[in-house]
Amino acid sequence: MDQQTITPVAKEKTLSVAPMLDWTDRHCRAFLRLLCPSCVLYTEMITTPAILRGRDPHRYLDFSGSEQPLILQLGGDDPESMARAAAVAREYGYSGLNLNVGCPSPRVQKGRFGACLMREPALVRELLDALAGSGLPVSVKHRLGLDREEDYEGLARFVATVSEGACRHFVVHARNAWLKGLNPAENREIPPLRWDWVRRLKGDFPQLRIELNGGLRSVADVLAVWEDVDGVMIGRAAYHSPQLLAELELALGRRQEGVNLAEVWDGLLAYAAEWGDALPAPRLTRHLHGLYYGHPGAKLWRRMLGTVTPAETALEALHRLHTELHGWRTAVATEVVGE
Missing domain, CATH: 3.20.20.70 (Aldolase class I)
Structure with a gap:
């Protein structure tokens, strides 16, 4: 041609x-x-x-x-x-x-x-x-x-x-x-x-x-x-x-403000809920190690992900991790959970 x-x-x-x-x-x-x-x-x-x-x-x-x-x-x-x-x-x-x-x-x-x-x-x-x-x-x-x-x-x-x-x-x-x-x-x-x-x-x-x-x-x-x-x-x-x-x-002008991590969490929880018992936690959480890359507390987050087990569903694990993040009551925790 x-x-x-x-x-x-x-x-x-x-x-x-x-x-x-x-x-x-x-x-x-x-x-x-x-x-x-x-x-x-x-x-x-x-x-x-x-x-x-x-x-x-x-x-x-x-x-x-x-x-x-x-x-x-x-x-x-x-x-x-x-x-x-x-x-x-x-x-x-x-x-x-x-x-x-x-x-x-x-x-x-x-x-x-x-x-x-x-x-x-x-x-x-x-x-x-x-x-x-x-x-x-x-x-x-x-x-x-x-x-x-x-x-x-x-x-x-x-x-x-x-x-x-x-x-x-x-x-x-x-x-x-x-x-x-x-x-x-x-x-x-x-x-x-x-x-x-x-x-x-x-x-x-x-x-x-x-x-x-x-x-x-x-x-x-x-x-x-x-x-x-x-x-x-x-x-x-x-x-x-x-x-x-x-x-x-x-x-590139394709969004007006930076990422809202609280909204990302909402999306992850909704996604895990759609799968219910069919999604073992590690199949999702293995992809989340970089979520807080460059943030204070990123190392803590990776350690927390290391506690996830195949016995948990993704929804169970995410709820537990989210609760643990909120329980970490320091100035670093506030930034890590995206509040």
Whole structure:
């Protein structure tokens, strides 16, 4: 397809939370939504076999309406399976579908998907076209390149080839993926960070939606790149210090005042009440360690979370923790409970 014929993307800039395996499950997403009403949320990566051949795909795909807008991230290397998985996902009401072309883990490489697919841009295009057959908006999350390649032109060729198909939305993790010698955690820190390559990509492909991911840990980081791209995606920083999301909304003019932790507590209690006995406490509370990050009393809060047991429901545990916080009658306690 001639790039000059592509209709320019006209959507507003987006603030989103990255898909993070074992972290951004539905309970984490419900919590993050309380802090950031305007964020686009992503599921953990789900493989096509888990949807098509798993015993309980509902366990992977179900979500609460409050999580919207929510994007399902898929992993796989077979277009026909992608098309079938996308048809299943469409029935659940997701806002869009995202293809993982960024994960460098050995397990993912063995399955021939994730970051290693950057070597096969024509296949990536086929996979995205298969997803687009569902009628849902599609996007791809990828790296700058593989291993120690230092080649912007290679990145540009990848984007040009993929964008010849249905995909117009690229979320770029601004580091290479080193497939050998680094584990996934090291791959998020050691390969050089190149925000300038993502800026350049937007300049070279103005008709595409280009979002930046990687190394964004503060409001200042986001504001430094905001005007040059179509959106930013926050990863681990959003999990470890989730109030950063509310601070970003404030800085971007998407809310008028800072987060009200009392309202967050009300939301958590209401969410736990909806689940009742079906939600063991640790499945929710494991995501709350960063709630008071940077506040006096944060260490106390983490110790309190350590007392939660699987025998408690989430609602029981939250009521107990809330009572204990109110019982901590010092000046620090007043700030910690958000009063």
